[in-house]
Amino acid sequence: MSDPILSIRGLRKQYGSGTEALKAVDLDIRRGEIFALLGPNGAGKTTLISIICGIVKPSGGEVLVDGKDWQRNFREVRKRIGLVPQELTMDLFEPLLSTVSFSRELFGRRPDPARIEQILKELSLWDKRKTILKELSGGMKRRVMIAKALAHDPDILFLDEPTAGVDVELRRDMWNMVRRLREMGTTIILTTHYIEEAEEMADRVGVINKGELILVEEKAELMKKLGRKILHLQLTEPLATVPPALAQWSPQLADDGSTLVYEFDAKAERTGIPSLLTAMRDAGIAFKDLDTKQSSLEDIFVGLIHEKKAAA
């Protein structure tokens, strides 16, 4: 990739407990993109972010910001990074305005009350500027975390699960704010469990599982894979094998032959379901119930890991 803003090479982390949280991760982040890092609990997302933000020490590998080694230029590089952590970290007895202003000065930026006012207004916090943090609602405290991360005008912003446990309205506000930041040139890296969030926001998506970056892809490509659904048909009579009449749909049998499982692309114009049901009727295969479910993130990870192993 030409001129990435962030380059991660062979990044590894083994915690004292022996857990290998990251296994030689390589990743380039494009200037000005929104990159979503998707992965289940414990995949290594927070560890990756924490290393880049200087909170966790890596066991090996390197991070370059604009081509500069992150460890050798830590102060300079860290100034350019903003982090909205998963957990709230703030002095609850401080008033909102001074908390956010202090965050700016912490990174050596000169005070700029007009800029702080602008950030607080964007996040609908200006009216609460004199309130001590303890008295704000949970959603507002989350907004304060974002304001703190933006106060020093970083050009790379990390959001660690920004919408976990927030209501629909705040989620929408956050998405809009992230889009506005991107329009202003900020590069954004967010972690999430939600496919929906990656779909809504990201230009590219990385999938991480057990410390390994399994894939990095343009969102549109990944969404094709994520659009798969599974149809379960509970048969009236179990089948020993899939009859040749149904072979073209490549269904699988489960539950000792009493369930027929068919995977299909929910976003395709033709899912194949009506023709499968017709072929079943013609072959005299009756069913008593049916349901469909979205491939879960877990299913997709398993599928991706299998694909990766098969390709290796």
Ligand SMILES: Nc1ncnc2c1ncn2[C@@H]1O[C@H](COP(=O)(O)OP(=O)(O)OP(=O)(O)O)[C@@H](O)[C@H]1O
């Ligand atoms: N301080 C620590 N000491 C020991 N092990 C840790 C520490 N922090 C994280 N781990 C382990 O490292 C692995 C990766 O954790 P990490 O928090 O990076 O995952 P995550 O993808 O952010 O998960 P989640 O979605 O649950 O936040 C997990 O197995 C976790 O238990």
